[in-house]
Amino acid sequence: MNSFVLMSSRAREGDFDLVLRTHDLSGTDYSRFLRLSEAQARAIAGPHTGIFFLYDQKFAGDEVESQPLKIERVPDREPGTRAWQVRIGDELVMGTREDGAVVPRRLEDYYVAELERHATVSFEPGQPDWHLRHVESVEDEVKSLKDRVVEAIEKARKARADWVASRAAEPAEAPNP
Known part of the structure; x- marks a missing residue:
């Protein structure tokens, strides 16, 4: 059984990882696929996406404006690169590369398909082809x-x-x- 949860990031204090949680008779595995700021994580957590914090209950009851999780095609994608990017509300989710450049985070097809199956996300401009x-x-x-x-x-x-x-x-x- 798979689901998406938010966990405190081990990579950077204050950030959260959106992880695919897989649990079956052999145990539970977590696959991190997107690092988010605290504000982004709080905006997508809740029944509107079906994504919740796994251990961090300190946000329970805090009033935060919920934002939709949107997946869109990367415009002018270079061959051999990931085809999807993520928006939370109208904000494009960005990340910092090793060289210090700030770039949009990209998703692999597998994770987009898993999000489509196990969370409530919207696709821009419509369902993926x-x-x-x-x-x-x-x-x-x-x-x-x-x-x-x-x-x-x-x-x-x-x-x-x-x-x-x-x-x-x-x-x-x-x-x-």
């Missing part, structure tokens, strides 16, 4: 394979050129008497 996403994934794979072919051809050309150069540098063999 999973058939189109499959086609895009195949196109991404084709592009990746083409890029690898070009690299392999260049590597083979260089290896051939190195071999020819090494053969040319060897002394010519004396004719057999």
Whole structure:
């Protein structure tokens, strides 16, 4: 059985992780997939999304304006990159990369499908077209394979050129008497 819950983030004090909780006879597992600020977490927690805080009961009874959790396609997505981004209300959920750049957080198809199944989310402009996403994934794979072919051809050309150069540098063999 799967559900989404909010847990205090171990990565950054004051932040919360939206996690997919999977529990069955073998135990409970948590897969973090989105880090949120406290304000964002409080805005989506509640019956309007079906997402609640797991352990942090300190917010119980606090009045916070509920905001919808929205999933939208990434405009002008680069091939091979994640296709979804998240808004809480009208605010795009952002994250900080290792190089310090602040960028929109992106979601994998798997988590979007899980959110669609186990939480109340809205999709902009409407329900996701999973058939189109499959086609895009195949196109991404084709592009990746083409890029690898070009690299392999260049590597083979260089290896051939190195071999020819090494053969040319060897002394010519004396004719057999």
